[in-house]
Amino acid sequence: MSAENQLTGLTPFSQGFFLQDTVEVARSLIGAYLVHSTGNDELVGRIVETEAYRENDPASHSYRGPTRRTLPMFSAGGIAYVYFIYGMYDCFNVVTEPKGTGCAVLVRAIEPIKNLEIMWNNRFPGTPFDPAMVPSIADGPGKLCRALGITRKHNGTSLVHGPVRILSRLGVRPSEVSVSRRIGVKKGAELPWRFFDATSESVSR
DNA sequence: CGCACGATGCGCT
């Protein structure tokens, strides 16, 4: 299926989806659509890579309890947790599980689906659009935030009613999801909590 | 307070 045809008949996940077990949500998000409605445009990507981060997980920002930065992780599932890393990148997370549990799913990569040229310009301002490079526009957690225009101003916003939403075709199960250890973590590195679509060209490297 | 460092990305070797 190509381009935007696949976007018809999609509905946002209801909040109950986000209250489920974090690892299950991470797995279920593969193949769902991440949508940023900017007011002018609707930027859409297909999620192809996620990672689960839980309470009592030494790799998780929530490991040492709530702080000003990580407070959104301890809210009820269904909001965004967007944090700033390495002095230059934002990373987008889906908060999961009931209030009081510090859990989230990091979205690591998307396939650009709609408004590709706007995403391109967000990544490479002033550079001519190159269709051949589309699969790598958003193949990393920092890259996808840049491409979709997701920033810390979206931190804490509702994923059910807010400008950033997650859509799926309910009742359809993803055909196949691959599993591995998480990327870029030192502690908790052995846990198999990274999920990805191995057939996608947009999985991070 | 001070400071080490990170759920990254990019360019160079």
Place this chain on the structure above:
DNA sequence: GCGCATCGTGCGA
């Protein structure tokens, strides 16, 4: 494969 940009966060003092 390696070094580095760049800065908010949070731990230790």
